[in-house]
Amino acid sequence: MGGELEASLVELRHTFTSGRTRSASWRKNQLRALLKLIHDKENNIFEALFQDLGKHQVESYRDEIGVIEKSATNALDCLDKWMAPTKRRLPLLFFPAKGEVISEPLGVVLVFGPWNFPISLALDPVIGAIAAGNTVMLKASELAPACASFLAETIPLYMDSKAVKVITGGVDVGEQLLQQKWDKIFFTGSPRVGRVVMSAAAKHLTPVALELGGKCPTIVDTLSSPSDIETMVKRVIGGKWGTCSGQACVGVDYILVEEKFAPTMIDILKKSIKNMYGDSPINSKYLCRIVNKNHFERLHKLLEDPLVAASIIHGGSLDKEKLIIEPTILLNPPLDAEIMTEEIFGPLLPIITLNHIQESIEFINSRPKPLTIYAFTKDETFMRQIVSETSSGSVTFNDTIVQVFITLYIYYCFIKLEFHFLYIKGNILERNQLKFSFVCLQFVCDVLPFGGVGQSGFGRYHGKYSFDTFSHEKAIMQRSFFIDLEHRYPPWDDFKLKF
Numbered sequence: 382m383g384g385e386l387e388a389s390l391v392e393l394r395h396t397f398t399s400g401r402t403r404s405a406s407w408r409k410n411q412l413r414a415l416l417k418l419i420h421d422k423e424n425n426i427f428e429a430l431f432q433d434l435g436k437h438q439v440e441s442y443r444d445e446i447g448v449i450e451k452s453a454t455n456a457l458d459c460l461d462k463w464m465a466p467t468k469r470r471l472p473l474l475f476f477p478a479k480g481e482v483i484s485e486p487l488g489v490v491l492v493f494g495p496w497n498f499p500i501s502l503a504l505d506p507v508i509g510a511i512a513a514g515n516t517v518m519l520k521a522s523e524l525a526p527a528c529a530s531f532l533a534e535t536i537p538l539y540m541d542s543k544a545v546k547v548i549t550g551g552v553d554v555g556e557q558l559l560q561q562k563w564d565k566i567f568f569t570g571s572p573r574v575g576r577v578v579m580s581a582a583a584k585h586l587t588p589v590a591l592e593l594g595g596k597c598p599t600i601v602d603t604l605s606s607p608s609d610i611e612t613m614v615k616r617v618i619g620g621k622w623g624t625c626s627g628q629a630c631v632g633v634d635y636i637l638v639e640e641k642f643a644p645t646m647i648d649i650l651k652k653s654i655k656n657m658y659g660d661s662p663i664n665s666k667y668l669c670r671i672v673n674k675n676h677f678e679r680l681h682k683l684l685e686d687p688l689v690a691a692s693i694i695h696g697g698s699l700d701k702e703k704l705i706i707e708p709t710i711l712l713n714p715p716l717d718a719e720i721m722t723e724e725i726f727g728p729l730l731p732i733i734t735l736n737h738i739q740e741s742i743e744f745i746n747s748r749p750k751p752l753t754i755y756a757f758t759k760d761e762t763f764m765r766q767i768v769s770e771t772s773s774g775s776v777t778f779n780d781t782i783v784q785v786f787i788t789l790y791i792y793y794c795f796i797k798l799e800f801h802f803l804y805i806k807g808n809i810l811e812r813n814q815l816k817f818s819f820v821c822l823q824f825v826c827d828v829l830p831f832g833g834v835g836q837s838g839f840g841r842y843h844g845k846y847s848f849d850t851f852s853h854e855k856a857i858m859q860r861s862f863f864i865d866l867e868h869r870y871p872p873w874d875d876f877k878l879k880f
């Protein structure tokens with residue numbers, strides 16, 4: 382294994398130094414090849430995601446296939462602009478001179494993918510790395526084996542196999558990879574392994590981007606309009622159980638709500654869960670399963686604490702065979718219980734009541750900086766207070782997840798037209814309906830940076846931010862031989878000092 386890995390790395394390095402990955406045409410061809418792979422193998426991806434996580438096709442399209450289609454298409458459309466040098470106007474002092482910044486590829490980069498979005502979160506950084514002209518080694522997660530095999534088998538068939546490689550395997554493979562010298566490591570995973578990655582990278586002064594996790598709080602202000610309450614509840618459900626059963630880094634981890642509003646919210650939450658997942662959610666085809674036995678046991682253990690168990694007000698059933706846990710709500714579990722100190726990463730939703738919603742700020746600030754904060758409120762002053770008095774990777778008001786998955790208008794129109802066209806032909810395929818609903822609802826937002834702060838990580842990606850993450854911004858100054866002030870050079874004698 383060690384020898385094979387080193388040989389792969391030598392090949393990636395050789396390809397990079399050959400210079401072919403720097404051309405715009407190579408980068409575009411690779412992005413087109415990736416798009417073709419996604420189109421040709423859509424059904425295989427659906428199947429792999431179902432095998433690994435029981436993901437429904439709508440969710441798989443929305444959060445995985447569509448994300449990659451969108452991201453690669455956007456990179457293709459914008460690549461020339463991203464690659465173009467940017468001119469900088471220099472201060473008069475430098476006259477005569479020209480200044481510009483060019484984006485230079487970093488070299489050979491290593492990308493670690495997680496298991497919860499095993500296609501999109503593996504390939505989205507790869508898109509950034511290729512767009513920026515690097516060669517890439519992708520380490521797929523061993524906890525999503527069907528997706529990892531799919532990537533390892535198909536990527537070499539479509540893309541430049543001397544420039545983009547996929548490696549499968551577990552912790553041992555991860556450790557071996559970290560012993561090597563890379564020009565950048567892009568890691569998506571837990572804060573625990575993030576520390577391992579960073580200390581290994583320090584040995585070679587390798588820059589890292591760490592896309593980590595944590596607890597994402599959701600503040601729910603007291604809302605008065607019934608339709609607002611209903612929308613809020615649906616969006617909370619979408620950001621908890623509707624996204625990989627809560628196994629999402631940006632999933633709603635817990636809710637902070639005023640005590641007086643909690644009963645109304647909980648009542649509607651329970652009714653909406655029933656509407657979406659039926660009377661027996663454990664048998665619902667719309668809920669993902671827990672990724673494996675270990676994670677199932679971990680979540681089960683969180684509920685075994687007697688004080689936590691006593692706080693369950695909805696759900697709580699588990700199916701050990703199918704690895705499914707029904708949507709479960711807990712009211713005021715102990716704040717020092719593991720469910721409130723560790724990232725839940727599963728379908729359990731604690732609700733913490735406060736006397737005043739403003740206390741939510743202190744609550745959040747007394748814990749590690751989250752990847753994202755959600756807040757449902759119409760109070761503009763409170764919104765500004767949340768933004769200025771807390772620190773998190775991002776803040777989203779009045780929705781969940783959309784800072785990651787949101788529509789771009791032009792793409793939306795395009796798909797909408799496609800939908801109408803198919804409709805007129807009387808040939809509506811289920812998948813195109815999926816595309817329609819998906820694009821209407823959620824999509825990767827290319828114009829906002831995505832990443833954490835503090836314990837939720839650092840580094841930014843999506844759209845141009847991905848390109849920048851895998852590039853070095855090189856400053857170029859071009860001076861002229863014209864005009865040379867002697868005063869720059871010694872000897873600084875009296876004559877020079879006087880004038």
Ligand code: NAD
Nearest residue numbers: 495496521522551552555556570571574592593594595630
């Ligand atoms: P993980 O940290 O357990 O594993 C990630 C990768 O690291 C895997 O490929 C694994 O094989 C490898 N690895 C594990 N131990 C290693 C070691 N000692 N040395 C080298 N490599 C090692 O993470 P996970 O369980 O796959 O994902 C869940 C975590 O990822 C959660 O904390 C979640 O919040 C976070 N996450 C973050 C984002 C984001 O975009 N910020 C997205 C998805 C998941």
